[in-house]
Amino acid sequence: MDTAQRARLGLNALSPSRVETLAIQKRRAMRQLRSKSSLLEKYIFMAQMRTTQTHLFYKIVIEELEELAPVIYTPTVGTACLEYSNMYPFLAAPGVSDGLYLTYPNSAAAPTTSDLVSMIKQYQPFPNEIYQPEIAVISDGSRILGLGDLGVNGIGIPIGKLQLYVAGAGIDPRKTLPIILDLGTNNDKFLEDEFYLGLRQRRPDEQQFYESVEKVIQSIHQVYPDILIQFEDWSSEHAFGLLEKYQKKMLCFNDDIQGTGAVILSGVINAIRRVQKESGVEPQGHRVVFYGAGSAAIGVARQIQEYFQIEHGLTEEQARQLFWIVDSKGLVTVDRGDKLAQHKTYYARNDNQGQQYKSLLDIVEYVKPTVLIGLSSIPGAFTEQVLRRLAALNEQPIVFPLSNPATQAECTFEQAMQATEHRVIFASGTAFPAFTEPLTQKRHIPGQGNNMYIFPGLGLGAVLAKPTYISDGMIYAAAKALADSLSQDEIQQGWLYPTLTRIRQVSAIVATAVCHEAITENLAQSAHLLAVPKDDILPYVVKHMWAPHSLDALASSSSRI
Numbered sequence: 001m002d003t004a005q006r007a008r009l010g011l012n013a014l015s016p017s018r019v020e021t022l023a024i025q026k027r028r029a030m031r032q033l034r035s036k037s038s039l040l041e042k043y044i045f046m047a048q049m050r051t052t053q054t055h056l057f058y059k060i061v062i063e064e065l066e067e068l069a070p071v072i073y074t075p076t077v078g079t080a081c082l083e084y085s086n087m088y089p090f091l092a093a094p095g096v097s098d099g100l101y102l103t104y105p106n107s108a109a110a111p112t113t114s115d116l117v118s119m120i121k122q123y124q125p126f127p128n129e130i131y132q133p134e135i136a137v138i139s140d141g142s143r144i145l146g147l148g149d150l151g152v153n154g155i156g157i158p159i160g161k162l163q164l165y166v167a168g169a170g171i172d173p174r175k176t177l178p179i180i181l182d183l184g185t186n187n188d189k190f191l192e193d194e195f196y197l198g199l200r201q202r203r204p205d206e207q208q209f210y211e212s213v214e215k216v217i218q219s220i221h222q223v224y225p226d227i228l229i230q231f232e233d234w235s236s237e238h239a240f241g242l243l244e245k246y247q248k249k250m251l252c253f254n255d256d257i258q259g260t261g262a263v264i265l266s267g268v269i270n271a272i273r274r275v276q277k278e279s280g281v282e283p284q285g286h287r288v289v290f291y292g293a294g295s296a297a298i299g300v301a302r303q304i305q306e307y308f309q310i311e312h313g314l315t316e317e318q319a320r321q322l323f324w325i326v327d328s329k330g331l332v333t334v335d336r337g338d339k340l341a342q343h344k345t346y347y348a349r350n351d352n353q354g355q356q357y358k359s360l361l362d363i364v365e366y367v368k369p370t371v372l373i374g375l376s377s378i379p380g381a382f383t384e385q386v387l388r389r390l391a392a393l394n395e396q397p398i399v400f401p402l403s404n405p406a407t408q409a410e411c412t413f414e415q416a417m418q419a420t421e422h423r424v425i426f427a428s429g430t431a432f433p434a435f436t437e438p439l440t441q442k443r444h445i446p447g448q449g450n451n452m453y454i455f456p457g458l459g460l461g462a463v464l465a466k467p468t469y470i471s472d473g474m475i476y477a478a479a480k481a482l483a484d485s486l487s488q489d490e491i492q493q494g495w496l497y498p499t500l501t502r503i504r505q506v507s508a509i510v511a512t513a514v515c516h517e518a519i520t521e522n523l524a525q526s527a528h529l530l531a532v533p534k535d536d537i538l539p540y541v542v543k544h545m546w547a548p549h550s551l552d553a554l555a556s557s558s559s560r561i
Ligand SMILES: NC(=O)C1=CN([C@@H]2O[C@H](COP(=O)(O)OP(=O)(O)OC[C@H]3O[C@@H](n4cnc5c(N)ncnc54)[C@H](OP(=O)(O)O)[C@@H]3O)[C@@H](O)[C@H]2O)C=CC1
Pocket: 143, 144, 145, 146, 147, 235, 236, 255, 256, 260, 263, 291, 292, 293, 294, 295, 296, 297, 326, 327, 328, 329, 330, 375, 376, 377, 378, 402, 403, 404, 405, 408, 428, 429, 430, 449, 450, 451, 452
């Protein structure tokens, strides 16, 4: 707002007279941000900015994403969720809500569909704007990163994911809807904590759970019929149950199963290409051990399996045999003697000849893997011994400790580099610092295998194509597009993922692949997209990406959007 506008609206006495560009506002904000000594303080500073100065917030996040991703996303969002009830009153400006809280008591006070519809309509984050969200991220807080059941505190995750949609894929912030479904928590610490802000009840039984979620989804669709729903950080059993129930019935996906599957497939494709080129290992010669057998691990295994079948001509059975899955009881085998959760049975081994393997070192010795993927939330599980053994077995061991946040990672980049004489091919869920070889001073930059490279582009593609549902083919197309999005320079440096500074470009490529696939499968329903010539889809996607005011535009420090 310039001086004349302020005077006209009778606002000129409410702030100092100077009118600033966004560029100078950004310089001031960066100086403040960098003066904060802890990541959590930075998170709080940014959270306040998001709800008061949305343009400035996104200008900073987009232009300084490498610096800001660890603040607004993993690892700090993990700490923020742990602390959410302690910080909540200080996070947003008074009267501004940071997300939609759907509270669902497990009693006679349970909301009806009409109650839920009213609650959903209450959330109007931009009071002077028509609010018509296109993407909702919903969690019930039951498995927040690798930190367990955090109940209502899990709201930080939908908020963080949607910020990346805006920054990474140019989704208009006015079209985003973060939702926490508060069904209670089984976290005793929270239930006893006087500051915990969620429902003080235990989680419902299975029947109640599925009935409640069904009612919530129906209510969301009553208010916003075409919205894309991203399921995020639900406990694994429910993540699979909900995906199976809804995948083909509505526009939705599960980020932990499908987004993670796609992003890690993409990194694995580039790792396999590199190891083939540099060490001569044929793709079919890989053996993959998953440490962890939850939604993320099984999602990744399914995607990699599909890759071997599609790209390398393996039969389903041949491809399945490339995987060994480990859970808290050891290697998953058909004869282990316990009842396996449904999602584990497909990968249970039957070639162990009665032998049961418990420790990871024994499993590495038995399988002799070329790839070790951690999705267990067990910090330090990839011990020096395990890593050394992998390095003895492989010229270039592929090691992906993917659990989040960094405190839960199975090993650090430094540990993996040191134990493998710097030969490891590495990606982690949360970014680790670069490693410099002491003798040669050669600097290695680790990969970040995080679904943030997939879900923004996948969501953007889905919003533009409006498919009846998100198919497996679209997820696979997204993974392939990401794998092929690396520049020559990035490939030469041995990277598995593109630099984060290119995330908008990469998301546009991923979204384009999703649109193409939706059209090919006859699922796209957007008349606009269907009228675009095939070769013009990428520019069409780019044209639809939102960006904050341009650098030189005058912007009032009090205007949110
Ligand atoms: N990098 C990324 O983009 C992503 C990372 N993740 C991360 O993946 C992790 C797992 O997520 P998710 O699969 O949904 O969660 P779950 O909690 O469902 O899965 C954890 C798995 O680890 C197993 N496990 C636990 N303890 C051990 C142990 N001592 N030894 C071996 N296995 C063990 C569990 O076994 P059991 O089944 O017996 O309980 C379970 O199968 C989280 O840290 C999450 O943050 C998730 C999504 C994306």
